[in-house]
Amino acid sequence: SAYDNLCSSAYLRAKEDYLMGINFSRVLTLKYGYNVKNFLNQDRVVISVGRVMTCVLGMVVDREREIRNFVKTPFYRVLASLQIGDKAVDAEWRAVKGSAYFESPLLYKENGFKKQEDAQKLIDALMQPQPLQFQVVKAEKKKETKNPPLLFNLAELQNECSKLFKISPDQTLQIVQELYEKKLTTYPRTDARVLSTAVSKEITKNISGLASYPGVGPYVKYILEKKTYQNLAKTKYVNDKQITDHYAIIPTGQTGNLSSVTELQKSVYDLIVRRFLSVFYPPAEYQNVKLEVAVDTETLFASAKTLKSAGYLEIAGRKKEDEENKGLIELSASLQKGDVLPVNGYSIKEGKTSPPKRYTSGSMVLAMENAG
16 A cells, blocks of 8 residues: 555556647647648658656747847946955945845846946945945854765766766767776666665775776775775765665776776766765865945945865865955954955946856756746
């Protein structure tokens, strides 16, 4: 009886497939197939309809129409150059509660005006109190940790390979299938991003086999010496309930056939290896600083983020956006509420709205879940 609902849901899907998929495919093919056939200059055409595929196609088409019909709109942000010690730091004005422009129709968003002249009027008003200075309202310093991501399933690997190597999902599948056939990686056609408990107990075989793989030897040594794999079964990277048929894509630890792979195959393999080893390393640690300054009713904000401890990023690689405004980080220790900061001047920075992004497989799944 515990499985009765699974049976009912399977029956309902079959019924939907028949009522919607089979019937509408026949009706639309009879009604529009001839015209589509002539338009495509084909011998014959079948129009396919499905309870899932047609909804997904509709979402993709709607998003594409949004992108093609999108018109860029300029907006104007107001920035102030704050003098903190011997460094200048940019702070951005926002129309927060209490501001003379709070919820004003002149704004595009809380940090931007629709017209440049309105942004200039704000600057003219801010230039009135002399000397030009702001008072520190808040100087918040906070540590942030970033855990290694989950392991690769096929969809996630296809997304990464598309971004990094500019190859299609089909090419990625072909490559990872060949890696699997050469016993370099585990089964590729999986939707799981975690390991099973049984696999986690034998994971040292996969790790130790990578000791001779170029570029990761020191990481493997660290993992084995520190035994960071011991509590793997208690982490988010192991979950039997999230596995249907196969667990995540990981290296097998057998590297004997590496000499027979192409450069592109090796790049994909390296991606899988580094994602796998990352889960045995500590989180990356960042130092965040948020600065809030005010004059009269107007408030400006500045923020900074810097990497304090690379953690798993030693293996996975650091990105440029991991560090910004490092000068503010260095100077934040001396800032306290009530401090007065001189202003070097104001400026207007023009921005433009951007169209919505096309769906990735991950964002499509999320959009479908939100749509119910």
